[in-house]
Amino acid sequence: MDLFAIAFYVFAILIIGSAALMVFSKNIVHSAFALMFTLAGLAIFYALLYAGFVAVTQLLVYVGGILVLILFGVMLTTRGYFEKVRTRTVNLIPATLFTAIIGLMLILVFVTTDWTLMPLEEGEVTMTGLGELLLTDFMLPFQVAGVLLLLAIIGAVLMAARTRPPQQTPNPQQTSPTEKQQD
Amino acid sequence: MVLPEWLAEPGLNHFLVVSAALFSLGLLAVISRRNIIMVLMGIELILNSANLNFVAFSRYGLLSLDGHMIALFVIIIAAAEAAVALAIALNIYNRFGSIDVDQISELKD
Numbered sequence: 001m002d003l004f005a006i007a008f009y010v011f012a013i014l015i016i017g018s019a020a021l022m023v024f025s026k027n028i029v030h031s032a033f034a035l036m037f038t039l040a041g042l043a044i045f046y047a048l049l050y051a052g053f054v055a056v057t058q059l060l061v062y063v064g065g066i067l068v069l070i071l072f073g074v075m076l077t078t079r080g081y082f083e084k085v086r087t088r089t090v091n092l093i094p095a096t097l098f099t100a101i102i103g104l105m106l107i108l109v110f111v112t113t114d115w116t117l118m119p120l121e122e123g124e125v126t127m128t129g130l131g132e133l134l135l136t137d138f139m140l141p142f143q144v145a146g147v148l149l150l151l152a153i154i155g156a157v158l159m160a161a162r163t164r165p166p167q168q169t170p171n172p173q174q175t176s177p178t179e180k181q182q183d
Numbered sequence: 184m185v186l187p188e189w190l191a192e193p194g195l196n197h198f199l200v201v202s203a204a205l206f207s208l209g210l211l212a213v214i215s216r217r218n219i220i221m222v223l224m225g226i227e228l229i230l231n232s233a234n235l236n237f238v239a240f241s242r243y244g245l246l247s248l249d250g251h252m253i254a255l256f257v258i259i260i261a262a263a264e265a266a267v268a269l270a271i272a273l274n275i276y277n278r279f280g281s282i283d284v285d286q287i288s289e290l291k292d
Contacts, residue, residue, distance in 0.1 A: 004193065005191060005192060005193055008193040008197065009193075012197070012201050015201060015205065016201065016204050016205070016208070019204075019205055019208045019209075019228060020208060022208075022212070022224060022228070023208050023209075023211050023212045023215075023216070023225070028218060028220060028221060031221060031224060032224070035224050035227070035228070038205075038228070038231070039227075039231065042231055042234075042235060045198070045201075045235060045238075046235075046238050046254075049198070049238050049239060049241075049242040050242060051238045051241070051242070051251050051254070053251065053255075054234075054238055054251050054254050054255060054258075057255060057258055058234075058258065061258050061259075061261075061262050062227075062231075062258070062261075065262060066227065066261065066262060066265045069265050069266065069269055070220060070223065070224060070265070070269070072269070073220050073223075073269040073272055073273070074220055076273055076276070077219075077220065077272060077273065077276040077282050088216070088217040088218070088283060088285075089215050089216055089217070090215060090217055090285070091214075091215055092215055095211055095214050095215035096211060096215070098214070099207040099208070099210045099211040099214070100207065102206075102207050102210065103203050103204060103206065103207030106203035106206065106207070107199075107200050107203045107204075110196060110199040110200060110203060111196050111199075111200070115195060115243075115244060116244060116245055117195065117243055117244060118243065118244060118245060120243070123242075126248060126251060129248045130248060130251060130252065130255075133248055133249075133252055134252070138252050141256060145256060145259045145260075148259070148260070148263055149259065149262070149263055151263075152262075152263035152264075152266050152267050153266065155267055155270070156266040156267050156269070156270040157270075159267070159270035159271065159273075159274055160269075160270040160273050160274075162274070
């Protein structure tokens with residue numbers, strides 16, 4: 001049993017255990033922190049698979065970005081600081097049975113399929129290859145992804161800024177409220 | 184310590200099994216939790232399991248660097264989706280005072 005196998009099993013247990021903790025935890029803040037361990041463990045899995053750039057991107061975007069966003073969402077959608085943040089779970093037993101059946105079928109299909117495997121070669125630095133692919137074969141998706149991110153940011157800002165009712169944001173440029181009522 | 188050979192050397196199938204477990208846990212979060220943010224976290228888990236499959240196939244299978252590229256684009260789209268979905272969740276909270284997905288049924292009747 002070499003180091004790769006030990007690392008694989010340790011982080012597989014970390015990933016699946018904290019994912020299960022995320023799903024079954026009653027407290028949503030605990031769920032968010034368990035999700036952090038899952039995502040970090042997945043970044044280590046990518047590093048084990050010689051995908052260094054994907055691993056770093058996973059850490060930066062998921063652990064650094066999306067998780068903070070989710071924590072902000074948790075904080076902004078709960079009333080007060082002292083209320084316990086609890087969430088409802090419905091139909092736990094049928095849902096567990098259903099997903100367990102789906103998972104077992106997926107595992108069965110994955111294990112019994114005869115995948116076309118390549119002979120394992122030594123991992124190499126993927127950065128140069130990824131950069132060349134981004135500027136040649138994936139040029140159009142790369143640009144479209146940039147436009148998509150811009151649109152998503154503008155849309156998110158517009159939707160989140162509309163949340164305050166208009167009475168609470170008086171505009172000093174406009175006329176005073178009394179004159180407005182006369183209109 | 185004597186281990187059977189399929190256990191001692193993790194290969195493609197081991198990563199695929201981990202990704203299948205992640206997928207079913209994410210699906211469980213989506214269909215059994217009633218908080219919008221928990222549903223979002225379940226979706227993130229499902230996207231991550233797909234990503235793990237892409238990267239594992241680009242290491243062991245025929246997808247070379249293309250698998251890494253697809254994984255990167257999935258991460259980008261997940262970031263955009265999380266931002267928009269959380270803005271929608273904030274709007275829902277301000278309008279209904281709750282983010283329980285069963286209570287948001289104004290369009291139903």
